[in-house]
Amino acid sequence: MKIKEVIVVEGKADRTKVKQAVSADTIETNGSAINQYIMKQIKHAQEKRGVIIFTDPDYPGARIRHMIDEEVPGCKHAFLTKNEATEKKTQAIGIEHASIETIRRALASVYEVMEDGYKSDVTKADLISLGLIGSNKARKRRENLGEMLRIGHVNGKQLLNRLDMFQITKKHLKEAMQSIIQEEEDEF
DSSP: BBBSEEESSSSHHHHHHHHSSSOHHHHHHOOOOOOOHHHHHHHHHHHOOEEEOOOOSHHHHHHHHHHHHHTTTOEEEEOOOTTTOOOOOTOBBBBSSHHHHHHHHHHHOOBOOOOOOOOOOHHHHHHHHTTTSSSHHHHHHHHHHHHTTTTOOOOOHHHHHHHHHTTTHHHHHHHHHHHHHHHHHOOO
């Protein structure tokens, strides 16, 4: 079962724990250092698939939740209590300290199951042929593509995952790359 919405979490440890509990795509805010680049990704995810905000039950988590909710209306919210998210020995609070079952329960009432589990028709061979991996222009092209499609900057290994997350088809990718290649030619 794959969750349709993209889950917004604070950091890598939260992402890891959520992915142990459910099959879902995530966006990390990098804690309270959330910037406009990340906010644009969240807006785009909300437009495409919907978003579930799942932050820690503490002041920074509430602040991040509020910031996203102000800029990206219509997001769903999943919550844990402080008790559910507290590591008993150190008293550290965070999603990463909750049990798998607790995370599943918190998300159970807010997510939609993806029908047929969308999978992009883009292949690694497509990425190579479009110069997005394995060429000396690959990094710059991925940066331009990330901006154009509003999917954020990713390395070559993560590009297919990001195209899946935002449901980018081969046709849409090729159209975007035609524009990028044209811009490169216009620069010379």
